[in-house]
Amino acid sequence: MAKKKRVSYIRGKGVSKLRLAYENHEVERHQNIEHYKDIVYQCGKCGTCRTVYKDAYWSRICPSGEFGQFEAYFLGGKNLLSWAVTSDKLKWSEDLAKIFYHCSVCLACTQQCQIPEIHHYAGEWLMAMREEAVRLGFGPMPEQARYTEHINKEHNPYMEKHEDRTNWLPSHIKQSPDAKIAYFVGCTTSYREQNVAIATAEILNSLQIEFKILKDERCCGSPVYMTGQAEKAKKIAEENVKMFKDEGIEKIITSCAGCYRTLKETYPKKFGLDHGIEVIHMPKFLLDMVNSGELKFNKEINMKITYHDPCHIGRHMGIYEPPRKVLNKIPGIELVEMDRNRHNAWCCGSGGGVRSAFKDLSTFAADERIEEAKGTSAEAIVSCCPFCLNQFKTHIKDNEIKAFDIAELARKAI
Ligand code: SF4
Numbered sequence: 001m002a003k004k005k006r007v008s009y010i011r012g013k014g015v016s017k018l019r020l021a022y023e024n025h026e027v028e029r030h031q032n033i034e035h036y037k038d039i040v041y042q043c044g045k046c047g048t049c050r051t052v053y054k055d056a057y058w059s060r061i062c063p064s065g066e067f068g069q070f071e072a073y074f075l076g077g078k079n080l081l082s083w084a085v086t087s088d089k090l091k092w093s094e095d096l097a098k099i100f101y102h103c104s105v106c107l108a109c110t111q112q113c114q115i116p117e118i119h120h121y122a123g124e125w126l127m128a129m130r131e132e133a134v135r136l137g138f139g140p141m142p143e144q145a146r147y148t149e150h151i152n153k154e155h156n157p158y159m160e161k162h163e164d165r166t167n168w169l170p171s172h173i174k175q176s177p178d179a180k181i182a183y184f185v186g187c188t189t190s191y192r193e194q195n196v197a198i199a200t201a202e203i204l205n206s207l208q209i210e211f212k213i214l215k216d217e218r219c220c221g222s223p224v225y226m227t228g229q230a231e232k233a234k235k236i237a238e239e240n241v242k243m244f245k246d247e248g249i250e251k252i253i254t255s256c257a258g259c260y261r262t263l264k265e266t267y268p269k270k271f272g273l274d275h276g277i278e279v280i281h282m283p284k285f286l287l288d289m290v291n292s293g294e295l296k297f298n299k300e301i302n303m304k305i306t307y308h309d310p311c312h313i314g315r316h317m318g319i320y321e322p323p324r325k326v327l328n329k330i331p332g333i334e335l336v337e338m339d340r341n342r343h344n345a346w347c348c349g350s351g352g353g354v355r356s357a358f359k360d361l362s363t364f365a366a367d368e369r370i371e372e373a374k375g376t377s378a379e380a381i382v383s384c385c386p387f388c389l390n391q392f393k394t395h396i397k398d399n400e401i402k403a404f405d406i407a408e409l410a411r412k413a414i
Pocket residue numbers: 042043044045046047048049050075076079112113114115118
Protein backbone atom coordinates (compact mmCIF):
# COMPACT_ATOMS: atom_id res chain seq x y z
CA MET A 1 0.00 0.00 0.00
CA ALA A 2 1.26 3.46 -0.84
CA LYS A 3 2.62 5.31 2.16
CA LYS A 4 0.60 8.38 3.06
CA LYS A 5 2.42 11.68 2.93
CA ARG A 6 1.51 14.34 5.40
CA VAL A 7 -0.27 17.24 3.77
CA SER A 8 -0.14 20.69 5.23
CA TYR A 9 -3.55 21.86 6.17
CA ILE A 10 -4.50 25.50 6.25
CA ARG A 11 -7.90 25.84 7.76
CA GLY A 12 -10.04 28.71 6.58
CA LYS A 13 -7.71 29.81 3.84
CA GLY A 14 -9.83 28.75 0.93
CA VAL A 15 -8.60 26.60 -1.90
CA SER A 16 -4.92 25.85 -1.57
CA LYS A 17 -2.07 25.49 -3.99
CA LEU A 18 -0.83 22.16 -5.31
CA ARG A 19 -0.50 19.47 -2.73
CA LEU A 20 0.72 15.91 -2.70
CA ALA A 21 -2.11 13.78 -1.35
CA TYR A 22 -0.59 10.33 -1.75
CA GLU A 23 2.68 9.17 -3.15
CA ASN A 24 2.47 9.15 -6.93
CA HIS A 25 -0.73 11.11 -6.81
CA GLU A 26 -0.24 14.81 -7.16
CA VAL A 27 -3.53 16.61 -6.93
CA GLU A 28 -3.79 19.64 -9.15
CA ARG A 29 -6.32 22.38 -9.42
CA HIS A 30 -8.47 23.23 -12.46
CA GLN A 31 -8.52 19.69 -13.86
CA ASN A 32 -11.33 17.65 -15.35
CA ILE A 33 -13.46 15.33 -13.23
CA GLU A 34 -11.42 12.22 -14.07
CA HIS A 35 -8.50 13.76 -12.19
CA TYR A 36 -10.49 13.90 -8.95
CA LYS A 37 -12.43 10.66 -9.11
CA ASP A 38 -10.26 8.85 -6.55
CA ILE A 39 -10.20 11.57 -3.93
CA VAL A 40 -13.95 12.22 -4.21
CA TYR A 41 -14.40 8.77 -2.70
CA GLN A 42 -12.63 9.83 0.48
CA CYS A 43 -15.87 11.52 1.53
CA GLY A 44 -17.19 9.67 4.57
CA LYS A 45 -20.75 11.05 4.12
CA CYS A 46 -20.53 12.27 7.70
CA GLY A 47 -22.51 15.46 7.09
CA THR A 48 -20.00 17.73 8.81
CA CYS A 49 -20.10 20.01 5.76
CA ARG A 50 -23.73 20.89 6.48
CA THR A 51 -22.95 23.08 9.47
CA VAL A 52 -20.16 25.35 10.64
CA TYR A 53 -17.67 22.87 12.05
CA LYS A 54 -16.46 25.17 14.77
CA ASP A 55 -17.41 28.67 15.96
CA ALA A 56 -20.75 30.19 14.96
CA TYR A 57 -22.70 27.69 17.02
CA TRP A 58 -22.77 24.96 14.39
CA SER A 59 -25.01 27.13 12.22
CA ARG A 60 -26.14 25.81 8.88
CA ILE A 61 -23.82 26.73 6.05
CA CYS A 62 -25.00 25.33 2.69
CA PRO A 63 -27.72 27.31 0.87
CA SER A 64 -28.14 24.56 -1.71
CA GLY A 65 -28.67 21.77 0.84
CA GLU A 66 -30.89 23.80 3.15
CA PHE A 67 -33.05 24.88 0.26
CA GLY A 68 -33.14 21.47 -1.43
CA GLN A 69 -33.60 19.60 1.87
CA PHE A 70 -32.14 16.48 0.38
CA GLU A 71 -28.68 14.92 0.73
CA ALA A 72 -27.88 15.30 -2.98
CA TYR A 73 -27.75 19.07 -2.58
CA PHE A 74 -25.13 19.04 0.18
CA LEU A 75 -21.47 18.47 -0.60
CA GLY A 76 -21.54 14.90 0.72
CA GLY A 77 -24.30 14.05 -1.74
CA LYS A 78 -22.56 15.83 -4.59
CA ASN A 79 -19.41 13.84 -3.81
CA LEU A 80 -21.31 10.59 -3.94
CA LEU A 81 -22.93 11.57 -7.25
CA SER A 82 -19.54 12.61 -8.68
CA TRP A 83 -18.08 9.27 -7.67
CA ALA A 84 -21.06 7.39 -9.13
CA VAL A 85 -20.84 9.04 -12.57
CA THR A 86 -17.06 8.71 -12.76
CA SER A 87 -17.36 5.00 -11.85
CA ASP A 88 -20.08 4.36 -14.45
CA LYS A 89 -22.64 3.58 -11.77
CA LEU A 90 -24.85 6.51 -12.72
CA LYS A 91 -25.58 8.13 -16.05
CA TRP A 92 -25.62 11.84 -16.69
CA SER A 93 -29.08 13.33 -17.02
CA GLU A 94 -30.73 16.74 -16.96
CA ASP A 95 -31.80 16.15 -13.35
CA LEU A 96 -28.26 15.30 -12.32
CA ALA A 97 -26.89 18.42 -13.99
CA LYS A 98 -29.54 20.53 -12.26
CA ILE A 99 -28.32 19.33 -8.86
CA PHE A 100 -24.80 20.52 -9.64
CA TYR A 101 -26.10 23.88 -10.91
CA HIS A 102 -28.23 24.22 -7.78
CA CYS A 103 -25.15 25.48 -5.98
CA SER A 104 -23.57 28.91 -5.76
CA VAL A 105 -20.05 27.39 -5.62
CA CYS A 106 -19.65 29.46 -2.46
CA LEU A 107 -17.25 26.83 -1.03
CA ALA A 108 -18.62 27.21 2.51
CA CYS A 109 -19.01 23.42 2.67
CA THR A 110 -15.36 22.83 1.78
CA GLN A 111 -14.26 24.89 4.77
CA GLN A 112 -16.09 22.59 7.15
CA CYS A 113 -14.79 19.27 5.84
CA GLN A 114 -11.88 18.00 7.87
CA ILE A 115 -10.50 15.73 5.16
CA PRO A 116 -7.66 17.83 3.74
CA GLU A 117 -8.07 16.80 0.10
CA ILE A 118 -11.79 17.59 0.22
CA HIS A 119 -11.24 20.79 2.19
CA HIS A 120 -8.80 22.03 -0.43
CA TYR A 121 -10.12 20.57 -3.66
CA ALA A 122 -13.88 20.02 -3.50
CA GLY A 123 -14.43 23.39 -5.18
CA GLU A 124 -12.39 22.08 -8.10
CA TRP A 125 -14.63 19.09 -8.73
CA LEU A 126 -17.81 21.08 -8.19
CA MET A 127 -16.57 23.15 -11.15
CA ALA A 128 -15.29 20.10 -13.05
CA MET A 129 -18.74 18.49 -12.85
CA ARG A 130 -20.27 21.61 -14.41
CA GLU A 131 -17.71 21.50 -17.20
CA GLU A 132 -18.52 17.85 -17.78
CA ALA A 133 -22.24 18.69 -17.89
CA VAL A 134 -21.52 21.29 -20.58
CA ARG A 135 -19.31 18.88 -22.51
CA LEU A 136 -22.11 16.30 -22.57
CA GLY A 137 -24.82 18.81 -23.46
CA PHE A 138 -26.58 18.90 -20.06
CA GLY A 139 -25.40 22.37 -19.11
CA PRO A 140 -25.51 25.27 -18.74
CA MET A 141 -29.06 25.99 -17.57
CA PRO A 142 -31.24 27.75 -20.20
CA GLU A 143 -31.08 31.18 -18.47
CA GLN A 144 -27.29 30.89 -18.26
CA ALA A 145 -27.11 30.00 -21.96
CA ARG A 146 -29.20 33.10 -22.73
CA TYR A 147 -26.92 35.48 -20.87
CA THR A 148 -23.86 33.84 -22.38
CA GLU A 149 -25.26 34.58 -25.82
CA HIS A 150 -25.78 38.18 -24.77
CA ILE A 151 -22.25 38.42 -23.38
CA ASN A 152 -20.91 37.24 -26.73
CA LYS A 153 -22.93 39.92 -28.50
CA GLU A 154 -23.06 42.87 -26.10
CA HIS A 155 -20.32 41.93 -23.60
CA ASN A 156 -22.53 41.98 -20.49
CA PRO A 157 -24.98 39.49 -18.91
CA TYR A 158 -27.63 42.13 -18.12
CA MET A 159 -29.26 42.30 -21.55
CA GLU A 160 -27.96 45.86 -21.84
CA LYS A 161 -26.33 47.53 -24.82
CA HIS A 162 -22.55 47.59 -24.92
CA GLU A 163 -22.64 51.23 -26.03
CA ASP A 164 -24.36 52.15 -22.72
CA ARG A 165 -21.60 50.68 -20.56
CA THR A 166 -20.09 53.99 -19.50
CA ASN A 167 -23.34 55.92 -19.16
CA TRP A 168 -22.58 56.15 -15.43
CA LEU A 169 -19.39 58.15 -16.03
CA PRO A 170 -19.84 61.76 -14.93
CA SER A 171 -18.03 64.55 -16.75
CA HIS A 172 -16.09 65.63 -13.63
CA ILE A 173 -14.10 62.37 -13.56
CA LYS A 174 -10.60 62.97 -14.84
CA GLN A 175 -8.90 60.14 -16.72
CA SER A 176 -5.38 59.92 -18.12
CA PRO A 177 -5.39 58.44 -21.65
CA ASP A 178 -1.80 57.17 -21.30
CA ALA A 179 -2.27 55.70 -17.82
CA LYS A 180 -0.92 52.24 -17.11
CA ILE A 181 -3.52 51.72 -14.40
CA ALA A 182 -7.00 50.65 -15.48
CA TYR A 183 -10.08 50.82 -13.31
CA PHE A 184 -11.91 47.68 -14.44
CA VAL A 185 -15.48 48.67 -13.60
CA GLY A 186 -17.18 45.34 -14.37
CA CYS A 187 -20.70 44.64 -15.67
CA THR A 188 -22.66 44.85 -12.40
CA THR A 189 -21.03 48.12 -11.37
CA SER A 190 -21.41 49.60 -14.87
CA TYR A 191 -25.07 48.77 -15.32
CA ARG A 192 -26.57 48.17 -11.89
CA GLU A 193 -24.49 49.75 -9.13
CA GLN A 194 -23.19 52.91 -10.75
CA ASN A 195 -22.81 54.65 -7.36
CA VAL A 196 -19.93 52.28 -6.67
CA ALA A 197 -18.26 53.21 -9.96
CA ILE A 198 -18.65 56.93 -9.31
CA ALA A 199 -17.34 56.62 -5.74
CA THR A 200 -14.35 54.58 -6.92
CA ALA A 201 -13.44 56.98 -9.74
CA GLU A 202 -13.80 59.95 -7.37
CA ILE A 203 -11.50 58.32 -4.81
CA LEU A 204 -8.90 57.69 -7.53
CA ASN A 205 -9.18 61.33 -8.64
CA SER A 206 -8.88 62.60 -5.07
CA LEU A 207 -5.68 60.56 -4.69
CA GLN A 208 -4.44 61.96 -8.01
CA ILE A 209 -3.93 58.43 -9.34
CA GLU A 210 -3.45 58.44 -13.10
CA PHE A 211 -5.92 55.89 -14.36
CA LYS A 212 -8.24 55.19 -17.24
CA ILE A 213 -11.31 53.13 -17.96
CA LEU A 214 -10.70 50.89 -20.94
CA LYS A 215 -12.29 52.32 -24.09
CA ASP A 216 -13.90 48.98 -24.87
CA GLU A 217 -14.18 47.31 -21.43
CA ARG A 218 -16.11 44.05 -21.63
CA CYS A 219 -17.35 41.30 -19.31
CA CYS A 220 -14.43 39.48 -17.65
CA GLY A 221 -16.10 36.13 -18.42
CA SER A 222 -16.82 35.09 -14.83
CA PRO A 223 -20.54 34.33 -15.37
CA VAL A 224 -19.57 32.13 -18.32
CA TYR A 225 -16.73 30.34 -16.53
CA MET A 226 -18.67 29.76 -13.30
CA THR A 227 -21.41 27.95 -15.22
CA GLY A 228 -18.99 25.41 -16.61
CA GLN A 229 -18.43 26.99 -20.03
CA ALA A 230 -14.67 27.10 -19.76
CA GLU A 231 -13.93 27.18 -23.48
CA LYS A 232 -16.20 30.14 -24.13
CA ALA A 233 -14.84 31.92 -21.07
CA LYS A 234 -11.28 31.33 -22.25
CA LYS A 235 -12.03 33.04 -25.55
CA ILE A 236 -13.39 36.07 -23.68
CA ALA A 237 -10.28 36.05 -21.48
CA GLU A 238 -7.94 35.96 -24.48
CA GLU A 239 -9.67 38.95 -26.04
CA ASN A 240 -9.52 40.86 -22.77
CA VAL A 241 -5.83 40.16 -22.22
CA LYS A 242 -5.08 41.34 -25.75
CA MET A 243 -7.00 44.56 -25.02
CA PHE A 244 -5.11 45.12 -21.74
CA LYS A 245 -1.80 44.66 -23.55
CA ASP A 246 -2.81 46.90 -26.50
CA GLU A 247 -3.74 49.61 -24.02
CA GLY A 248 -0.43 49.27 -22.17
CA ILE A 249 -2.03 48.28 -18.85
CA GLU A 250 0.27 47.19 -16.03
CA LYS A 251 -2.14 47.33 -13.11
CA ILE A 252 -5.89 46.76 -12.81
CA ILE A 253 -8.11 47.88 -9.93
CA THR A 254 -11.44 46.08 -9.66
CA SER A 255 -14.66 46.91 -7.83
CA CYS A 256 -16.05 43.42 -8.22
CA ALA A 257 -14.90 40.38 -6.25
CA GLY A 258 -15.82 38.15 -9.21
CA CYS A 259 -13.81 40.21 -11.72
CA TYR A 260 -10.89 40.19 -9.28
CA ARG A 261 -10.87 36.44 -8.88
CA THR A 262 -11.30 35.92 -12.61
CA LEU A 263 -8.55 38.27 -13.77
CA LYS A 264 -6.09 37.33 -11.06
CA GLU A 265 -6.72 33.62 -10.66
CA THR A 266 -8.78 32.11 -13.47
CA TYR A 267 -6.98 33.78 -16.38
CA PRO A 268 -3.49 32.54 -15.49
CA LYS A 269 -4.25 29.36 -13.51
CA LYS A 270 -7.13 27.91 -15.50
CA PHE A 271 -6.60 29.42 -18.95
CA GLY A 272 -2.79 29.64 -18.90
CA LEU A 273 -2.92 33.35 -19.72
CA ASP A 274 0.02 34.57 -17.75
CA HIS A 275 -0.69 38.25 -18.36
CA GLY A 276 1.78 39.60 -15.79
CA ILE A 277 -0.58 42.43 -14.89
CA GLU A 278 -0.99 43.31 -11.22
CA VAL A 279 -4.62 42.90 -10.21
CA ILE A 280 -5.83 44.51 -7.01
CA HIS A 281 -9.27 44.62 -5.44
CA MET A 282 -10.53 47.99 -4.20
CA PRO A 283 -10.41 47.26 -0.41
CA LYS A 284 -6.75 46.20 -0.63
CA PHE A 285 -5.98 49.28 -2.72
CA LEU A 286 -7.70 51.46 -0.11
CA LEU A 287 -5.81 49.77 2.71
CA ASP A 288 -2.48 50.29 0.97
CA MET A 289 -3.32 53.97 0.49
CA VAL A 290 -4.34 54.35 4.14
CA ASN A 291 -1.20 52.59 5.35
CA SER A 292 1.05 54.76 3.19
CA GLY A 293 -0.64 57.89 4.52
CA GLU A 294 -1.88 58.95 1.09
CA LEU A 295 -5.52 58.35 1.97
CA LYS A 296 -6.98 59.99 5.04
CA PHE A 297 -10.51 59.62 6.29
CA ASN A 298 -11.35 63.01 7.76
CA LYS A 299 -15.11 62.89 7.96
CA GLU A 300 -17.07 60.90 10.50
CA ILE A 301 -19.69 58.44 9.39
CA ASN A 302 -21.66 57.57 12.48
CA MET A 303 -23.04 54.20 11.60
CA LYS A 304 -23.14 50.70 13.04
CA ILE A 305 -22.41 48.31 10.21
CA THR A 306 -21.80 44.64 9.60
CA TYR A 307 -19.52 43.27 6.89
CA HIS A 308 -20.49 40.52 4.46
CA ASP A 309 -17.56 38.49 3.04
CA PRO A 310 -18.11 37.95 -0.70
CA CYS A 311 -17.36 34.30 -1.53
CA HIS A 312 -15.15 35.27 -4.47
CA ILE A 313 -12.62 37.18 -2.42
CA GLY A 314 -13.16 35.31 0.84
CA ARG A 315 -13.13 31.57 0.40
CA HIS A 316 -12.06 31.69 -3.25
CA MET A 317 -9.07 33.97 -2.66
CA GLY A 318 -8.49 33.88 1.11
CA ILE A 319 -8.97 37.65 1.61
CA TYR A 320 -10.83 38.48 4.79
CA GLU A 321 -9.04 41.23 6.68
CA PRO A 322 -8.29 44.19 4.33
CA PRO A 323 -11.95 45.30 4.02
CA ARG A 324 -12.40 45.08 7.79
CA LYS A 325 -9.20 47.06 8.39
CA VAL A 326 -10.35 49.82 6.02
CA LEU A 327 -13.80 50.00 7.62
CA ASN A 328 -12.25 50.20 11.09
CA LYS A 329 -10.17 53.20 9.95
CA ILE A 330 -13.26 55.26 9.08
CA PRO A 331 -14.09 57.53 12.03
CA GLY A 332 -17.48 56.84 13.56
CA ILE A 333 -17.93 53.41 12.00
CA GLU A 334 -18.74 50.64 14.44
CA LEU A 335 -18.16 47.26 12.82
CA VAL A 336 -20.03 44.33 14.32
CA GLU A 337 -19.69 40.78 13.03
CA MET A 338 -22.40 38.37 12.06
CA ASP A 339 -22.03 34.94 13.71
CA ARG A 340 -21.13 33.44 10.35
CA ASN A 341 -18.21 35.52 9.17
CA ARG A 342 -14.98 35.16 7.20
CA HIS A 343 -14.60 31.53 6.00
CA ASN A 344 -17.92 30.68 7.65
CA ALA A 345 -19.92 33.43 5.93
CA TRP A 346 -23.32 32.43 4.54
CA CYS A 347 -23.41 33.13 0.79
CA CYS A 348 -25.66 35.95 -0.50
CA GLY A 349 -27.00 33.57 -3.14
CA SER A 350 -26.11 35.51 -6.27
CA GLY A 351 -23.06 33.63 -7.57
CA GLY A 352 -22.42 30.53 -9.64
CA GLY A 353 -25.25 31.31 -12.06
CA VAL A 354 -27.83 30.69 -9.31
CA ARG A 355 -29.41 34.12 -9.42
CA SER A 356 -30.34 33.78 -13.08
CA ALA A 357 -31.31 30.11 -13.12
CA PHE A 358 -32.77 29.42 -9.67
CA LYS A 359 -34.36 32.57 -8.33
CA ASP A 360 -36.07 30.74 -5.45
CA LEU A 361 -32.77 29.37 -4.13
CA SER A 362 -31.10 32.74 -4.67
CA THR A 363 -33.82 34.58 -2.73
CA PHE A 364 -33.73 31.99 0.05
CA ALA A 365 -29.99 32.57 0.54
CA ALA A 366 -30.26 36.38 0.36
CA ASP A 367 -33.15 36.53 2.83
CA GLU A 368 -31.24 34.45 5.36
CA ARG A 369 -28.14 36.65 5.12
CA ILE A 370 -30.19 39.84 5.45
CA GLU A 371 -31.93 38.44 8.54
CA GLU A 372 -28.56 37.55 10.02
CA ALA A 373 -27.29 41.07 9.35
CA LYS A 374 -30.40 42.59 10.93
CA GLY A 375 -29.80 40.40 13.98
CA THR A 376 -26.62 42.34 14.73
CA SER A 377 -28.64 45.60 15.01
CA ALA A 378 -26.41 47.10 12.35
CA GLU A 379 -27.85 49.95 10.31
CA ALA A 380 -26.16 48.71 7.14
CA ILE A 381 -24.66 45.63 5.57
CA VAL A 382 -21.42 46.50 3.78
CA SER A 383 -19.66 44.44 1.17
CA CYS A 384 -17.05 44.86 -1.52
CA CYS A 385 -18.75 43.11 -4.39
CA PRO A 386 -21.40 44.90 -6.45
CA PHE A 387 -23.10 41.57 -7.14
CA CYS A 388 -23.61 40.93 -3.41
CA LEU A 389 -24.65 44.56 -2.96
CA ASN A 390 -27.21 44.37 -5.74
CA GLN A 391 -28.51 41.10 -4.32
CA PHE A 392 -29.02 42.67 -0.90
CA LYS A 393 -30.64 45.81 -2.27
CA THR A 394 -33.02 43.67 -4.33
CA HIS A 395 -34.08 41.59 -1.35
CA ILE A 396 -34.09 44.05 1.56
CA LYS A 397 -37.71 44.73 2.46
CA ASP A 398 -39.15 47.90 3.97
CA ASN A 399 -35.76 49.58 4.18
CA GLU A 400 -35.09 47.70 7.43
CA ILE A 401 -31.35 47.75 6.82
CA LYS A 402 -29.26 49.62 4.27
CA ALA A 403 -26.59 48.17 1.97
CA PHE A 404 -23.39 49.82 0.81
CA ASP A 405 -20.17 49.03 -0.96
CA ILE A 406 -16.98 49.82 0.92
CA ALA A 407 -16.02 52.39 -1.77
CA GLU A 408 -19.19 54.36 -1.11
CA LEU A 409 -18.37 54.68 2.61
CA ALA A 410 -14.72 55.45 1.90
CA ARG A 411 -15.74 58.19 -0.54
CA LYS A 412 -18.07 59.76 2.04
CA ALA A 413 -15.31 59.75 4.66
CA ILE A 414 -12.77 61.67 2.57
S1 SF4 B 1 -17.48 16.28 2.28
FE1 SF4 B 1 -16.35 15.97 4.18
S2 SF4 B 1 -17.71 16.78 5.78
FE2 SF4 B 1 -18.97 16.49 3.92
S3 SF4 B 1 -19.87 14.43 4.15
FE3 SF4 B 1 -17.95 14.19 3.00
S4 SF4 B 1 -16.37 13.74 4.55
FE4 SF4 B 1 -18.15 14.57 5.64
